[in-house]
Structures are given as structure tokens and as C-alpha cells.
């Protein structure tokens with residue numbers, strides 16, 4: 593019987609177990625370069641079968657938060673090298689999540705104070721649609737995103753190449769692969785959603801082929817640079833985060849994408865279930881259909897706990913399970929899940945920004961505590 597603790601072959605990589613750490617922005621890189629503290633954070637969590645980094649922007653234009661480590665400059669690549677070295681020293685494996693936020697940005701984060709770019713000129717305006725900036729008085733905080741400018745048709749190829757260059761940089765930095773961020777309302781989803789994408793060119797939302805053209809161009813460009821076995825992608829079908837309205841074409845869009853990605857033989861598809869008001873968005877029924885469409889490795893994230901994760905793997909609905917918030921407060925999450933030890937609760941107030949507090953200071957479960965728990969069982 594399959595368990596969460598079996599090793600797993602992901603392309604050329606042998607993962608120690610089926611548990612992945614989901615990508616999480618932590619905004620602790622003041623100069624946009626990963627540093628020793630970043631390396632410590634990932635090293636502490638390297639017992640996950642696969643670590644996926646926080647979203648790392650492919651360009652200044654793709655940035656929607658201050659203090660996040662990017663992957664477009666040589667200095668940033670050197671910063672990430674510390675992280676990959678630290679993780680590999682612990683026998684861990686690590687993918688970089690490469691990210692362009694599109695309209696989820698702010699003029700103060702763009703070179704020359706320019707408008708952010710998107711598939712559309714319509715801004716994201718729901719309550720959650722915020723960029724993380726430094727205000728004029730010097731304090732960091734969330735603010736409404738700026739009105740974007742729709743990318744011109746001829747410019748789209750440049751953004752595709754920014755993704756490809758970032759993938760190449762990730763390879764140079766020693767990552768085992770990249771996860772293209774196609775989820776959570778960011779640039780790629782701004783093209784995929786027919787109620788956001790109001791274009792009339794070959795990237796318009798009118799047909800399946802046009803709607804998925806941008807994301808598949810990105811995938812193809814990344815594969816061309818680093819190989820299909822190092823290329824993963826994150827998608828959030830049925831997600832509504834950041835003003836992504838629900839639409840009737842979700843299933844056909846994502847199943848089409850699944851088939852196209854399958855034909856390309858990429859390393860994995862990582863499905864991010866956003867949940868909403870305590871309700872699961874990605875049903876088991878959809879997972880089964882996606883399994884039929886996509887023959888490679890499937891990862892699922894979103895409010896998982898041990899028993900649901902075990903059931904999903906046992907029933908062959910997914911191959912790997914990803915945990916986000918539980919990894920923030922439990923660097924040794926794999927051990928805790930394995931031995932059914934109690935989980936520490938993460939402090940939301942230290943999710944973004946700040947220092948080591950709430951970042952690298954969560955302890956592993958101690959041997960003493962473990963003995964006590966064993967006795968009480």
C-alpha cells in the first residue's frame with residue numbers, strides 16, 4: 593500500500609517521501625536577494641520530500657511584494673545558491689517557484705513608477721487584492737493594486753523569455769527544477785480566465801487554444817532552456833483569489849491544459865486548492881478527471897491534514913501532497929506527521945516581513961517531548 597513516507601521518483605529525482613512544502617512568500621529579503629537567513633529557513637525544512645520555494649519574481653515588472661528574493665540578477669542567483677547548497681547538504685530537493693504577478697502590483701514596485709502589466713487593463717479590486725509595498729512614511733504594508741496596462745501582442749514574447757531566463761538562472765543557482773506559478777490570480781491566470789482576459793488578439797480568451805497560448809508558450813520556453821524533467825507548474829482551477837471570477841469554462845480549460853502538459857512530459861502539475869469559506873474547491877471527481885488528462889506527477893495543496901493526505905495518495909488521486917502553513921511552525925513536519933506528534937500553530941502576524949521571529953525560530957519537536965508523547969499513548 594502506498595504511504596506518505598515512501599520514496600518517490602520525480603523524473604530524475606529520488607524524493608525521500610511524498611510530502612512537499614508548498615511555496616510561501618515570507619517577505620524577509622530586504623534587498624531582494626536570498627541570504628543566510630533564507631538558507632537557514634529552507635535547511636530547517638529539508639526533510640520534506642520536495643521543497644518548493646516562495647514565489648521568486650522573474651523580473652522587477654513581475655514583482656508584487658517588497659522584500660522578496662528575485663531571480664533575474666546575478667547577485668540574486670548567488671543568493672539562491674546558498675539556499676540550494678544548504679538544502680542539498682541535508683539531502684533535500686528543491687524547486688524554485690518562478691513568478692510574475694501581472695496586475696497584482698503597484699507603481700511603486702515598478703521601474704520608473706510605471707503601470708504594472710497584465711492581460712487586461714482592468715485592475716483587481718476585490719478586498720484581498722493588495723500589493724505589499726513600503727509606504728511614503730517608510731513603513732511596509734498592504735495597499736490597493738494599481739491600474740494595469742494590457743501587454744501589447746508583440747510584448748508577450750518578451751515576458752515569455754523572462755520566464756525562460758529565470759528558469760535558466762534557477763538551474764545556475766543549483767535548483768533541482770522550477771515550478772511555473774500559473775495559479776492564484778497572477779499573470780498566467782489573468783490570461784486563462786475568460787472573465788478577466790478581454791483581449792482580441794491571439795492571446796484572447798475566445799478559444800481554448802488562444803486562452804492557453806500564453807501559459808503553454810511559457811512552458812515550452814522553460815522546457816527549451818532546462819528540460820521537461822525539471823519543469824513543473826502550479827495551477828489553481830476553480831480559484832477565485834484576487835478578483836478571478838468563477839466561469840463555466842474552468843473544467844474544459846484545465847483538462848485541455850492537462851492534456852497539453854501531458855503531451856510535453858513535464859515533471860509535475862501542482863494543483864492549489866484555495867478552499868473558500870471552509871469549502872473545498874477541487875473535488876475528488878475533478879482530480880480523477882485531471883488524472884485521466886495528465887499522466888505525470890500530480891501534487892495537491894490546500895488545507896490538507898494527515899488523514900486526507902493519506903487517503904488521496906492511497907486512492908491514487910495524487911502522487912505528492914503539499915503542506916503550506918503547517919510547515920511554517922513545524923520545520924520537522926514530516927517527522928511529526930509520521931509519528932502523529934502534535935503540530936505547533938503558526939502565528940499569522942509574522943507570515944510576511946519582519947525578522948527571524950516566526951521564521952527560523954520555530955523549534956523541532958524535542959526528543960524529550962517525543963518520549964513524553966509516546967508514554968501518554
Ligand SMILES: Cc1cc2nc3c(=O)[nH]c(=O)nc-3n(C[C@H](O)[C@H](O)[C@H](O)COP(=O)(O)O)c2cc1C
Nearest residue numbers: 614615616617646647864893894895915916917943
Ligand atoms: C504566508 C503564505 C504565503 C504564500 N505564498 C505563496 C506563494 O508565494 N506562491 C504560491 O503559489 N502560493 C503561496 N501561498 C499558498 C500556499 O502555497 C498554499 O497553497 C496554501 O497556504 C494552502 O495550503 P495550506 O492550507 O497547507 O497552508 C502562500 C500561503 C501562505 C500562508
